[in-house]
Amino acid sequence: MSAPEPSSPFKSRGGLRRLGAALRYSWRGLVAAWRCEAAFRQELVLLFAAIPLALWLTSSASERLLLIGSLIAVLVVELINSAIEALADLLHPDPHPLVARAKDLGSAAVFLTLSLAALCWIVAVVRLLVNG
Numbered sequence: 185m186s187a188p189e190p191s192s193p194f195k196s197r198g199g200l201r202r203l204g205a206a207l208r209y210s211w212r213g214l215v216a217a218w219r220c221e222a223a224f225r226q227e228l229v230l231l232f233a234a235i236p237l238a239l240w241l242t243s244s245a246s247e248r249l250l251l252i253g254s255l256i257a258v259l260v261v262e263l264i265n266s267a268i269e270a271l272a273d274l275l276h277p278d279p280h281p282l283v284a285r286a287k288d289l290g291s292a293a294v295f296l297t298l299s300l301a302a303l304c305w306i307v308a309v310v311r312l313l314v315n316g
Contacts, residue, residue, distance in 0.1 A: 223262055224259065231259065234252070238252050238308075241312055250304055254305070258294070258298055265290035269290060272286050
């Protein structure tokens with residue numbers, strides 16, 4: 185039997201205080217993304233513009249969830265990409281091939297997620313046009 189891993193002094197113990205702190209940190213992250221990340225702002229505006237369109241285009245809850253969820257997934261991946269870029273810039277502000285690779289990989293993840301969302305929306309629009 186191995187010894188338990190030491191706990192981080194930065195981690196809270198749990199309960200309602202932890203939940204409240206987690207909500208504050210999440211809100212701060214969303215505000216920071218809105219203020220500092222143009223791509224996040226564009227994708228969030230796209231999501232809010234697309235929600236009424238998703239409600240109009242589809243008749244089932246699962247289709248609506250897929251269309252809206254695919255755009256929320258883009259936001260999630262964008263946030264992760266932005267976090268990677270911020271840490272990379274902090275840890276190694278000078279140009280470095282590994283930093284460039286990390287940023288490129290994050291960008292590729294956003295691109296693939298956007299591609300998936302676009303495919304979902306294209307299928308929904310084509311289905312509406314074909315089926316009337």
